[in-house]
Amino acid sequence: MPHPETWLCVRPEGLYCKPADFFIDPLRPVARAVITHAHSDHARPGHGAVLATPETLALMRTRMGADLGGAKGEGIAYGETLAVGEVRVRLVAAGHVLGSAQVVMDYLGSRAVVSGDYKRAADPTCAPFEPVACDVFVTEATFGLPVFTHPPAPVEIAKLLDSVRLFPERTHVVGAYALGKTQRLIALLRQAGWQAPIYLHGAHLPLCATYETLGVALGDVLPATVAARESLVGKIVLAPPSAIADRWARRLTDPVTCLASGWMRVRQRAKAGGIELPLIVSDHADWPELLQTLDDVGAPEIWVTHGNEEALIHAATARGFRGRALRLVGYDDAGEEAA
Amino acid sequence: MIAFASLIERLTLTPGRLAKLALMQNFFATEVDPDRGWALAALTGELSFDAAKPAMIRALAEERTDATLFRWSYDFVGDLAETVSLIWSAETVSDTPPSLAEVVAMLREVPKSEVPALLAGWLDSSGADVRYALLKLITGALRAGVSARLAKTALAGFAAGNGLAIAPDDIEEVWHGLTPPYTPLFDWLTGRGPRPDPADAPVFRPPMLAHPLEAADLASLRPEDYAAEWKWDGIRVQLVAGPGGRRIFSRGADDISGSFPDIMEKLDFHAVLDGELLVARDGIVAPFAELQQRLNRKAPSAKMQADYPASVRLYDILFDGTEDLRALDFAARRARLEAWFAQNRPARMDLSPLVPFDAISELVSLRANAREAGIEGLMLKRLDSTYVPGRPRGKWWKWKRDPLTLDCVLMYAQRGHGKRSSFYSDYTFGVWRDDDDLVPVGKAYSGYTDEELLRLDSWIRNHTVARFGPVREVERGLVLEVAFDAAQRSTRHKSGVALRFPRIARLRWDKPAAEADRLETVMRLVQ
Numbered sequence: 001m002p003h004p005e006t007w008l009c010v011r012p013e014g015l016y017c018k019p020a021d022f023f024i025d026p027l028r029p030v031a032r033a034v035i036t037h038a039h040s041d042h043a044r045p046g047h048g049a050v051l052a053t054p055e056t057l058a059l060m061r062t063r064m065g066a067d068l069g070g071a072k073g074e075g076i077a078y079g080e081t082l083a084v085g086e087v088r089v090r091l092v093a094a095g096h097v098l099g100s101a102q103v104v105m106d107y108l109g110s111r112a113v114v115s116g117d118y119k120r121a122a123d124p125t126c127a128p129f130e131p132v133a134c135d136v137f138v139t140e141a142t143f144g145l146p147v148f149t150h151p152p153a154p155v156e157i158a159k160l161l162d163s164v165r166l167f168p169e170r171t172h173v174v175g176a177y178a179l180g181k182t183q184r185l186i187a188l189l190r191q192a193g194w195q196a197p198i199y200l201h202g203a204h205l206p207l208c209a210t211y212e213t214l215g216v217a218l219g220d221v222l223p224a225t226v227a228a229r230e231s232l233v234g235k236i237v238l239a240p241p242s243a244i245a246d247r248w249a250r251r252l253t254d255p256v257t258c259l260a261s262g263w264m265r266v267r268q269r270a271k272a273g274g275i276e277l278p279l280i281v282s283d284h285a286d287w288p289e290l291l292q293t294l295d296d297v298g299a300p301e302i303w304v305t306h307g308n309e310e311a312l313i314h315a316a317t318a319r320g321f322r323g324r325a326l327r328l329v330g331y332d333d334a335g336e337e338a339a
Numbered sequence: 340m341i342a343f344a345s346l347i348e349r350l351t352l353t354p355g356r357l358a359k360l361a362l363m364q365n366f367f368a369t370e371v372d373p374d375r376g377w378a379l380a381a382l383t384g385e386l387s388f389d390a391a392k393p394a395m396i397r398a399l400a401e402e403r404t405d406a407t408l409f410r411w412s413y414d415f416v417g418d419l420a421e422t423v424s425l426i427w428s429a430e431t432v433s434d435t436p437p438s439l440a441e442v443v444a445m446l447r448e449v450p451k452s453e454v455p456a457l458l459a460g461w462l463d464s465s466g467a468d469v470r471y472a473l474l475k476l477i478t479g480a481l482r483a484g485v486s487a488r489l490a491k492t493a494l495a496g497f498a499a500g501n502g503l504a505i506a507p508d509d510i511e512e513v514w515h516g517l518t519p520p521y522t523p524l525f526d527w528l529t530g531r532g533p534r535p536d537p538a539d540a541p542v543f544r545p546p547m548l549a550h551p552l553e554a555a556d557l558a559s560l561r562p563e564d565y566a567a568e569w570k571w572d573g574i575r576v577q578l579v580a581g582p583g584g585r586r587i588f589s590r591g592a593d594d595i596s597g598s599f600p601d602i603m604e605k606l607d608f609h610a611v612l613d614g615e616l617l618v619a620r621d622g623i624v625a626p627f628a629e630l631q632q633r634l635n636r637k638a639p640s641a642k643m644q645a646d647y648p649a650s651v652r653l654y655d656i657l658f659d660g661t662e663d664l665r666a667l668d669f670a671a672r673r674a675r676l677e678a679w680f681a682q683n684r685p686a687r688m689d690l691s692p693l694v695p696f697d698a699i700s701e702l703v704s705l706r707a708n709a710r711e712a713g714i715e716g717l718m719l720k721r722l723d724s725t726y727v728p729g730r731p732r733g734k735w736w737k738w739k740r741d742p743l744t745l746d747c748v749l750m751y752a753q754r755g756h757g758k759r760s761s762f763y764s765d766y767t768f769g770v771w772r773d774d775d776d777l778v779p780v781g782k783a784y785s786g787y788t789d790e791e792l793l794r795l796d797s798w799i800r801n802h803t804v805a806r807f808g809p810v811r812e813v814e815r816g817l818v819l820e821v822a823f824d825a826a827q828r829s830t831r832h833k834s835g836v837a838l839r840f841p842r843i844a845r846l847r848w849d850k851p852a853a854e855a856d857r858l859e860t861v862m863r864l865v866q
């Protein structure tokens with residue numbers, strides 16, 4: 001049985017599966033790519049052929065155009081198995097955003113799982129993470145320090161709604177990454193009983209429409225246009241993190257600047273960013289979830305792609321796992337604020 | 340503690356005054372006694388502990404966490420209390436967190452050796468926000484970004500919500516006679532009890548303030564209605580002394596007694612006096628920078644007191660003994676002040692002399708020629724004005740001498756806060772040095788109109804040469820005419836000089852940057 005390190009390796013383009021001749025989430029254009037999810041640092045344009053879940057392909061088309069940035073797309077649903085050369089490939093839900101998948105690869109009796117980005121907390125907009133037993137588990141470590149414990153998302157949503165009640169004459173603007181975070185916040189607000197229209201920055205509208213098409217109901221969402229100033233008072237507006245404290249936000253009345261991100265756990269991050277109401281809502285696993293996942297998957301060997309790999313490997317080693325840092329550079333181009 | 344912890348977090352992050360008031364009022368309305376009173380004490384700086392040292396907290400956390408992971412986490416977070424609050428194993432959260440009252444009572448009760456175990460128990464039963472507030476509170480490092488005055492304004496708003504007309508000044512007058520957790524105060528503010536009687540406690544009386552005199556106001560003044568005094572360049576203080584105790588209060592009701600033991604020992608009388616705190620030698624007032632050496636020092640050394648001798652120049656009397664003089668007009672109070680002074684002759688104090696004049700034109704030239712250190716301009720006080728707290732219109736005028744100005748070059752711009760968070764509204768400017776390089780001399784945040792701010796903001800965005808986080812360095816192409824009150828020597832600035840109260844007077848779009856002022860010009864203005 002060949003050890004995965006003999007057939008899965010890091011090349012300048014990214015993580016490469018030799019016997020199947022494809023890259024996973026390549027950082028540079030390649031002939032054949034498997035894409036775990038549609039965030040721009042994982043799904044880049046310019047590949048020859050792309051294998052991903054149908055949801056990820058749909059979101060990629062919204063982002064980069066119907067031609068998928070020049071690639072030929074092939075959709076494969078969760079749980080379906082595809083033979084690529086001598087490798088059997090399966091995509092399994094990762095719980096990160098709609099369509100996000102772990103890549104499960106079986107080759108001559110050995111199995112590696114590349115989890116992409118993932119979380120374990122409940123998310124009404126995507127299928128939950130499913131642990132798959134394997135020989136090597138490739139994980140992220142975005143929040144790989146024990147200071148990161150994300151509170152339950154409904155608690156943070158309640159914090160936002162309390163503030164809306166306390167400041168009815170102001171507009172609450174929430175910085176949220178356009179893909180995944182935004183739709184999750186909308187769905188959580190709906191679950192918490194907020195039925196009023198939710199207003200969106202222009203960058204958020206097309207992805208929300210795609211989510212709706214893919215069966216995720218978001219309720220009444222409207223563009224936060226300049227003309228709507230008065231109608232935005234007492235309402236919730238979602239916008240990219242880069243827009244909430246810049247010129248775009250001048251259309252809002254005395255805004256309460258909020259940011260939904262796992263980094264908001266650290267006060268100084270909120271203070272430095274001028275965030276009045278930090279909301280600790282993340283699409284990534286927090287520290288306890290990372291450790292829990294190592295136990296659930298039970299792989300004797302852990303490879304860490306990006307994030308705080310030293311700390312996670314340190315903790316994994318203490319729990320009896322073998323840890324290895326892949327040092328893949330380029331997976332947080334979308335900015336820390338997206339996490 | 341839960342509501343208190345989230346109040347602290349929001350106050351820390353909220354820039355707006357009205358929003359801070361709303362947060363505090365909501366807290367007072369939804370929390371109960373005595374917890375809200377202890378919280379009020381924490382907000383106003385009346386409650387602080389030194390029950391735990393940082394080393395103890397660190398040891399407590401390291402008992403439960405891998406040392407390497409703790410070190411990496413502390414490196415990442417940068418604040419010890421916050422690191423511990425975040426890293427504290429959350430699995431054990433079971434009970435409800437302690438109430439603020441419980442924390443206060445227990446910390447006073449248990450011996451120091453038992454504090455670590457007590458604290459660990461509290462941390463176990465609290466979420467991260469409460470752990471943070473708790474750790475900050477017991478290490479005496481809790482900061483909420485709220486002034487005592489703002490807290491009192493929120494209390495007045497809370498009373499208004501209960502249908503009671505109680506002004507912040509009304510609260511001020513009883514405040515220093517009260518102690519945490521202020522239950523009689525909350526009884527009063529909720530209509531359940533009478534106004535707390537400060538009796539002869541040394542309480543602060545809200546001061547009467549002056550309006551700035553504009554050129555347009557000048558024509559309407561009749562000289563026979565006014566007395567004139569010099570406007571001294573120190574800080575306004577209220578001296579309160581009597582059988583109930585002695586206090587020196589700042590204009591903002593802060594008790595600054597501890598910083599001025601040299602004054603405190605001379606308060607052996609029974610009166611409430613209004614005056615200017617100065618550093619002076621043989622009656623000659625030193626520049627403000629010397630007084631600054633004495634401010635914010637909890638216990639000044641004997642050498643400090645000798646090097647920067649403090650004194651008070653008196654200009655009003657509010658109480659003589661127990662007699663409230665505030666209903667008398669200025670002329671009558673002045674006569675009482677002079678008589679009181681002649682009788683008591685307190686050391687380290689003198690009277691601020693009246694400046695005689697017959698015509699307003701005389702004042703104009705007096706003000707124009709007032710350039711000596713220690714004088715900021717003139718005060719005009721209506722002879723018939725009673726002593727009214729706040730800033731009543733047309734009673735007292737402050738008439739500062741014309742500011743100095745310099746033409747400086749914009750060097751860096753930084754985004755503002757709150758409503759200005761999308762604007763580059765804070766400007767660092769400099770003047771030319773001998774080697775034809777610019778050297779920063781100050782930073783200004785005010786003085787421009789909204790339209791000018793828009794234009795500045797877009798100029799800055801279009802002329803950025805480098806970015807450092809929220810700061811942009813810009814091309815050396817825009818001249819700002821900067822007004823300021825004085826130039827002082829400074830070792831903290833590269834230029835060796837600091838401007839007092841700089842603000843933007845004009846935007847000189849027309850002026851080439853090379854023609855801006857030079858450092859030697861600034862140095863000639865140093866006091």
